[in-house]
Amino acid sequence: MSLAVRVIPCLDVADGRVVKGVNFENLRDAGDPVALSKSYYEQGADELTFLDVTATTEERDTMYDVVRRTAEQVFVPLTVGGGVRSTTDVARLLASGADKIGVNSAAIARPPLIAEIADRFGAQVIVLSLDVKRAPGTASGFVVTTHGGRRLTELDALEWAAEAIGLGAGELLVNSIDADGTKAGYDLDLITAMRAISSVPVVASGGAGALRDFAPAVHAGADAVLAASVFHSGQLTIGEVKRELQDEGIEVRA
């Protein structure tokens, strides 16, 4: 197969600023999502993901502007998630310059939303974002959470992913709440389980802390690897991750 594995930096954005620790040398304004995106684009990022963590309507308008200004300067795909509740939200984000839209809690609350988005914009537009926690004693051992992992749902993560794909989700962004922030590596069991039931691409998220963490996620079945803090802190560059993947026999975009 000649499709390259994608390396994707993720930016949490609130009120027009990147809100998780960003510590970039040679970047005058490290909290500006547009400047940071441009820097990642120049480093060779294959795609960018924005997570809109704003709470108010005014802040959401700021987000559309951030997306627009980013899309003017960054010529790789841009996925935007967070707070997407309707096809109107999707239409506005796409018109602002987003290419793919992440849906999470609104789809849990009302699954037909996935089909509505897929029918109007195509399955390739919808990324189902899953915050997954290990839960021994449940069907698959993995359960879906909301509110950044603080609230457990009744949904089995694998059953929900399969249902969402059936409704038209075109990609799975699988974030491990257990691994997130630990820097101890991706949850490989979770990725393996998702790959086994998924006919759509799987993006691994949560836990990347060192160069050696990336290739195992791909070997477990991830089509793309997403990370935030290792990039924002300046600990790793996109290029270093790609070279590591290549050394492990994985195809990347040079």
Added chain:
Amino acid sequence: MTSPSVVVLDYGSGNVHSAVKALQLAGADVTLTGDRSAALEADGLVVPGVGAFAAVMTALRDARGDELIDRRLAGGRPVLGICVGMQVMFSRGVERGVDTPGLGEWPGTVDELHAPVLPHIGWNTVEAPEESVLFEGLHDERFYFVHSYGAREWSLEIEKPFRAPSVTWASHGEPFVAAVENGPLSATQFHPEKSGQAGIRLLSNWIGSLAA
């Protein structure tokens, strides 16, 4: 020398914002409009397309884009289709059991790729013929694809003295048409406006051919 003028056809299809910016960066004087006379007069017309084949065809016909494209091509005026904007150039598209007539500039059917993982999302390599203008200087580059459907066969045969079309292939589970250059009509299945520096160069190659 002034920059070639390019109209990106605005008929309500998805994200056209990046296409406009990428074409500007590649050296064109770009306008995003659905205005017919502007679209007829421009040196080049870009037909974007995102979403379902049937929805794109409906929107295109509602804007009388079908007739516009025909008129340009009949006069030898360059047109570039991108993604579903390429797919609709074929005779028909079959998606989820819905069979829709396309613009019919080329014979052939666009239908679902046979691959273990769909949509085909990401950066893939392509096999471009030597004589390709679009891919000049772009050997070994990857381009960004996001689609589930494609033209899995190419059947247009052109006899001398006319020039044979230049067909570029890619593979995901099976080979499919990644780009076509056929007289004034060019098209790419991937998104050059999302393919980084390689995509900008490809657009620049196309824009360069307009001035000639």
